[in-house]
Amino acid sequence: MALPKINAFPKYKMNIPSTGKEVRFRPFLVKEEKILMMAMESNDTAQMLDSIVDTLDACIEEGFDKKEATTFDVEYMFTKLRAKSVGETAEVSVKCDDCEEENEIVIDVDSIALEVPQLEKIIEIDDNIRVEVQWPSYRSISRMNPDNNQTDQMFAILRACLVAVHTEDERIDLVDVAADEIQEFIESMHRSQFSKIQTFIESMPSLKHDVEFKCSKCEKDNSIELQGMQSFF
Numbered sequence: 001m002a003l004p005k006i007n008a009f010p011k012y013k014m015n016i017p018s019t020g021k022e023v024r025f026r027p028f029l030v031k032e033e034k035i036l037m038m039a040m041e042s043n044d045t046a047q048m049l050d051s052i053v054d055t056l057d058a059c060i061e062e063g064f065d066k067k068e069a070t071t072f073d074v075e076y077m078f079t080k081l082r083a084k085s086v087g088e089t090a091e092v093s094v095k096c097d098d099c100e101e102e103n104e105i106v107i108d109v110d111s112i113a114l115e116v117p118q119l120e121k122i123i124e125i126d127d128n129i130r131v132e133v134q135w136p137s138y139r140s141i142s143r144m145n146p147d148n149n150q151t152d153q154m155f156a157i158l159r160a161c162l163v164a165v166h167t168e169d170e171r172i173d174l175v176d177v178a179a180d181e182i183q184e185f186i187e188s189m190h191r192s193q194f195s196k197i198q199t200f201i202e203s204m205p206s207l208k209h210d211v212e213f214k215c216s217k218c219e220k221d222n223s224i225e226l227q228g229m230q231s232f233f
């Protein structure tokens with residue numbers, strides 16, 4: 001005799017931040033939570049990131065492309081998914097600005113918002129050359145070497161943002177161009193040209209939430225901004 005089915009899954013709606021597209025999703029199940037827990041215990045960053053993206057892919061009905069999802073798509077959407085799966089509050093430990101005492105703060109996870117700036121995706125390099133940019137995918141960021149220094153990380157993110165180079169005569173899709181040639185193109189820019197692309201990268205949104213609390217030890221009033229998905233769990 002077959003075992004009965006336990007749950008009729010509730011369905012919720014959320015928007016993909018980078019596109020504004022609405023998708024439907026269900027809470028994650030014990031089997032998916034088990035995979036997330038095992039990934040966390042492994043202390044392997046790539047495995048943890050892959051498990052988060054795979055969980056989103058399993059729980060969202062359709063319209064989610066895990067290969068194209070941006071870093072902030074994944075952060076925001078996993079936060080919403082976790083709120084409906086585990087609970088809409090999370091307890092986080094935050095240090096006092098003054099005495100550095102760890103304070104336990106309860107956050108309403110479902111209220112965390114994300115603002116996506118509307119930026120020009122075609123950047124003029126000179127009178128004849130423009131570059132087409134996009135927010136880097138979560139997959140491309142997760143595959144970067146975490147042991148690289150800050151400069152190498154910045155250049156890796158920059159390469160991940162570049163989509164194509166436009167000239168007067170053609171559009172060159174950079175997926176067809178060797179990595180060393182792209183690197184040479186970037187390094188040939190002067191400071192003001194490079195800064196235009198760097199500004200785009202630095203404008204990439206991230207989960208942020210302001211918390212205010214009185215330190216349990218020194219009683220100082222604190223106002224702190226939490227940033228990034230790792231700050232909330």
